[in-house]
Amino acid sequence: MRPLSPAAIRFLASPPAQKELTGLAGGELEPLATLARLRKAWGGERAAWLYDQALLRRRARDKFPHAEALLFESEALEQASHRLVASWRAREVFGPYARVADLGAGIGGDALALAAAGKRVLAVERDPLRAAILRHNAAALGLAARIEVVEADWRGLQLQVDAAFADPARRSGGRRTVHLDAMEPPFADVAALAARLPAVAVKLAPALVKGELPVEAGLGFVSLGGELKEALAGLGELAWPQPWAAVLPAGERLFGPEPQEERLAGPQAYLYEPDAAVIRAGLVRRLAAELQAAQLDAQVAYLTAASCRQTPLARCWRVLRHGPYHFKTLRGWLQELEGTATAVKRRHSPIEPAELAKKLPRAGARSLTVLLTRIGGRNWMMLAEEPS
Ligand SMILES: C[S@@+](CC[C@H](N)C(=O)[O-])C[C@H]1O[C@@H](n2cnc3c(N)ncnc32)[C@H](O)[C@@H]1O
Structure with missing residues (x-):
């Protein structure tokens, strides 16, 4: 380009x-x-x-509302928040705050969503081209009166706002980084704002090293359509005391604490596959307690239950057959049930799903899923289907 x-x-x-x-x-x-x-x-x-x-x-159509009216720059578009995540965050995280600073606003993925949610936004961007694009985009959406675009390094500004959002650039030397001190600007610069502002939230890579965060920071994880999108660290009033997971687009949120005690059980009629945000937030036991389910194994994020409750927090499967992993037995089950394994999934199993899928018969009309795992140190297999 x-x-x-x-x-x-x-x-x-x-x-x-x-x-x-x-x-x-x-x-x-x-x-x-x-x-x-x-x-x-x-x-x-x-x-x-x-x-x-x-x-x-x-x-940009999927990422930005009204992309047909906006201007973009290739790298900034790639870095921009998805519209569903940005608007969820504007409502649910910044809901109580009227004046919000967007620090490192890029071309406006978050600033536009905050303004659309009714906030007065101070959007600071040091790159002149991105700041100019953001000005155009705010005007194109009729949001110019609510977004003040300032072309500057925000570290030199007096911020007269109720809360700040920062989305530091996570590339250095052309490579992505998950380390808090390698972001631009470094996390410590953003964290220092918490001494001056009531509330600060920082978007981070979901693969962040949790131990690098200051102990007082709160932490949550956001997924969209089953894909883990971001971590959000909160400081000041947003220093959530417990970890949380938010599952979009449904907007369902699960808060810690994670229960101390393990609930373990062998496979029952249904299997739950927790959402990626729940797993990354370390809330698998919490989810098990909510769903009256148990873990198949303490190391594995598969839950088992006698009944299935539909929830955005987990995918539910009806287990038709299960047992220790044995290829010929699995092949026999597929034939007996007149099914084809349309998906092979695994958690903690050494068996390669793609290799197994190639070897399985594909004649049956019924669409079934193979789930591979380890229970009590043994390779286990389950044949399942979506509950009707
Ligand atoms: C990841 S992008 C932000 C994307 C934005 N949240 C969106 O959804 O469109 C980070 C931006 O921060 C800007 N930036 C980095 N350090 C900055 C600083 N100290 N002051 C102002 N802007 C900064 C970069 O130029 C970049 O455009």
């Missing part, structure tokens, strides 16, 4: 360029013909800017 410049942003924000971009939104974006037409109408440089924006708008 051609690098953007202040002149590029001014051009792309102009009414004629916006009209062209609207025209490019529908139908096929065939590169050769489209670029040839754009070059003829606008010249080479502007044609490249327009074409790139048309591509970025398509790429």
